[in-house]
Amino acid sequence: MLLAAEPDDAHEEGENQQLLITTKGGPGLEGLVVGSYCHDVLIRGGRVVGETLGGAAAFVSNVLDAASPQDAALNGTAPFVVVAKVGHDFVYASAPAPARHPPLLCASPTTSFHAQFSETAASAHAPDRELRRVRACDPIYPADLPDRRFAYGLAVGVAGEVLPETLERMIRLCRAVLVDAQALIRAFDGDGAVGHVALDDTPYARLLPRVAFVKASSEEAPYVGVETTRQRCCVIVTEGRDGCRLYWDGGEARVAPFPAVQVDPTGAGDSFLAGFATGLLWGLSATDAALLGNFFGAAAVSQVGVPTFHPKMLQAVKEILEEKTTKRYSPCINGTSFTFEKSNLHNELHAALQEAAMLMSEQQQADKANGNGGDICSP
Numbered sequence: 084m085l086l087a088a089e090p091d092d093a094h095e096e097g098e099n100q101q102l103l104i105t106t107k108g109g110p111g112l113e114g115l116v117v118g119s120y121c122h123d124v125l126i127r128g129g130r131v132v133g134e135t136l137g138g139a140a141a142f143v144s145n146v147l148d149a150a151s152p153q154d155a156a157l158n159g160t161a162p163f164v165v166v167a168k169v170g171h172d173f174v175y176a177s178a179p180a181p182a183r184h185p186p187l188l189c190a191s192p193t194t195s196f197h198a199q200f201s202e203t204a205a206s207a208h209a210p211d212r213e214l215r216r217v218r219a220c221d222p223i224y225p226a227d228l229p230d231r232r233f234a235y236g237l238a239v240g241v242a243g244e245v246l247p248e249t250l251e252r253m254i255r256l257c258r259a260v261l262v263d264a265q266a267l268i269r270a271f272d273g274d275g276a277v278g279h280v281a282l283d284d285t286p287y288a289r290l291l292p293r294v295a296f297v298k299a300s301s302e303e304a305p306y307v308g309v310e311t312t313r314q315r316c317c318v319i320v321t322e323g324r325d326g327c328r329l330y331w332d333g334g335e336a337r338v339a340p341f342p343a344v345q346v347d348p349t350g351a352g353d354s355f356l357a358g359f360a361t362g363l364l365w366g367l368s369a370t371d372a373a374l375l376g377n378f379f380g381a382a383a384v385s386q387v388g389v390p391t392f393h394p395k396m397l398q399a400v401k402e403i404l405e406e407k408t409t410k411r412y413s414p415c416i417n418g419t420s421f422t423f424e425k426s427n428l429h430n431e432l433h434a435a436l437q438e439a440a441m442l443m444s445e446q447q448q449a450d451k452a453n454g455n456g457g458d459i460c461s462p
């Protein structure tokens with residue numbers, strides 16, 4: 084499939100061409116993450132059981148910082164810019180993700196969600212929480228984005244803050260744009276309760292042919308309309324503990340999950356998308372990259388809030404990527420087409436990541452034994 088995020092005028096084409104030349108081969112693969120940080124209040128049985136940093140941008144930058152290919156010229160950090168907005172009431176400015184990627188300060192309050200968790204254990208596909216947006220920060224406008232070119236962009240709004248014109252600007256600035264459906268189809272009633280609208284009825288629909296990937300949870304998938312959308316871009320449907328499925332024009336694949344003891348489902352989809360993008364950046368095919376998505380989705384549900392990755396586990400993941408990829412840093416994300424199919428390395432990659440996932444569960448057990456592991460899933 085041809086990369087959809089093509090420029091639509093000659094001037095843009097010239098600039099994009101330049102980006103392709105200057106970023107070929109690795110360093111300079113700068114990304115653009117657009118979506119606001121927020122406050123999450125986790126409630127169970129009418130009782131507040133956790134207050135955490137939220138916003139897809141927080142979970143996404145956490146994974147990109149940890150696992151995407153690093154740039155020696157930037158002291159080994161992953162090159163990407165986050166455009167997020169918060170109010171003066173934002174309480175997590177010194178948490179690792181916002182400290183590394185500071186948000187824009189607004190006069191309006193920080194976006195805030197109340198997540199009401201059900202008292203009974205959720206099934207793999209049933210909604211496990213009801214979300215209410217209780218405060219909303221300003222939208223992110225096209226003029227808030229840096230005026231330069233990026234290799235890839237992630238549109239990861241949580242409260243309708245990524246406006247259609249902002250997504251359009253991202254498409255013009257970035258060679259490949261990956262979108263979380265929740266940024267496009269969320270609707271809020273008078274009480275802030277989060278519902279969904281059909282993607283085709285939104286002003287975002289016309290932009291889909293210029294988007295590379297749309298990720299939706301199984302709850303969101305019916306609103307995205309997999310069969311129509313897969314003809315415009317690749318659709319990834321995440322299925323909680325069952326892993327995920329990819330649908331492109333002409334094929335589909337199921338990608339197996341990694342084991343996890345879920346203590347908080349928040350941010351699983353965000354971490355999945357960032358893991359997936361990381362896989363593309365390392366040069367994997369989309370179906371192989373989804374393994375990395377599943378890996379980081381599983382890591383996210385194993386901790387409350389934005390997860391901290393154990394250095395041993397991260398080291399293992401990096402060694403696997405160094406070994407299994409040919410260090411063709413992101414020819415997919417940076418080139419003009421994507422490979423979707425499973426490679427013949429898929430099963431090996433899955434097995435190797437499964438071993439790294441063991442380190443994750445060892446850490447979880449150690450945290451529990453030391454009384455550090457929160458759990459908002461068990462009554």
Ligand SMILES: Nc1ncnc2c1ncn2[C@@H]1O[C@H](COP(=O)(O)OP(=O)(O)OP(=O)(O)O)[C@@H](O)[C@H]1O
Binds near residue numbers: 345348353376
């Ligand atoms: N219990 C689990 N065990 C293992 N992996 C999981 C589990 N829950 C989620 N994941 C991983 O995370 C990915 C995303 O999860 P899910 O489908 O629940 O996303 P989501 O509903 O968008 O999450 P959120 O809105 O909370 O960020 C899944 O595809 C899977 O790879």
Ligand SMILES: O[C@H]1[C@H](O)[C@@H](O)[C@H](O)[C@@H](O)[C@H]1O
Binds near residue numbers: 122137139214
């Ligand atoms: O922090 C979370 C997270 O980013 C989720 O992906 C999103 O669904 C919620 O709205 C948000 O509160």
